[in-house]
Amino acid sequence: MQPPCRTSELSVLEEVLVEASAGGRALLLEGDPGVGKTALVDALAACARNHGAPVLRVVGVETEQELAFSALHQLLYPLLDQLPRIPAFQGQVLEQALSIREGSPPGRLAISAAALALLKVVAKEDPVCVVVDDAHWIDQSSAEVLLFMARRLSGCRVAFVMAARSGWNGFVDPADLPIITLSPLNPEDARTLLEHSHPGLAETTRRRLLDEAEGNPLALLELPQQLNTAQRRGEESLPVNLPLSARLESVFADRIRLLTPTIRFGGQRHSPPGRHSSYREQGPLQDRPPERPESSAIQNRSSSRMKRSWC
């Protein structure tokens, strides 16, 4: 299902699908935690499936980041029955890389070339949509292979979309990949989402939540859940620091952990340890990197071409 309020962003992603059916396209979707990257790539995957395109989905997992080729394993495991379609030595290379054949893993170039060959073979019948979500968590070996593939899609009908956190891509070096930066929802869309997800809030409460959430969908959905009935109705004032749900805490904890100590504890911006911190203090706007020029260029592209889109 299409996430509400993201029509133009989804259109840009759909364009990747359209172009992939004529030749490969790769793209990196960046954004703050909770801004809606997963919702968007899920919508893209649904769109591809609706048009009969196989979807290969990889999700970076923090606990597997030290496991070499664990993300590549996710990508290739569903394709193992296709191995006979590529040269036998390349099939063996992949089996060794995924530890389903004896022998030490071959070199990175051999693995990358074999993985690309397999993807190309699979995309011969139908365009394939590859989605790599939480790419900032994928292991280094897989990241190198996936980026090798993403840069060599010309002539093969693959849409290759990676989603990662802004300012922290882990082992994913986007270098020359096109990037879309997913911005927070605009005020109107943020209000719509809040009103739909939490009807009946007092206007004062709603305004405060909109102010604190700064257009972040996760915050808009979860901050109100921490309020009691009187606070929701505007009969009791809200605390200076709004309490965080467990999910908001965990999503932003990584970000706080990665900030340098000076940024983390310096100035007024983040709470010192031991003090209860609010969403605003942990939130996504504090250290947002400057927008990349190429992102804006992509974002501002006319969506008129989307008339011929897949969805």
Ligand SMILES: Nc1ncnc2c1ncn2[C@@H]1O[C@H](COP(=O)(O)OP(=O)(O)O)[C@@H](O)[C@H]1O
């Ligand atoms: N445009 C949107 N409309 C409604 N809900 C949204 C929208 N974007 C994201 N969400 C919801 O907000 C939460 C966080 O979104 P998610 O895609 O997981 O963020 P990210 O992957 O960027 O961390 C999820 O519950 C998701 O369903």
Ligand SMILES: [Mg+2]
């Ligand atoms: Mg996500």
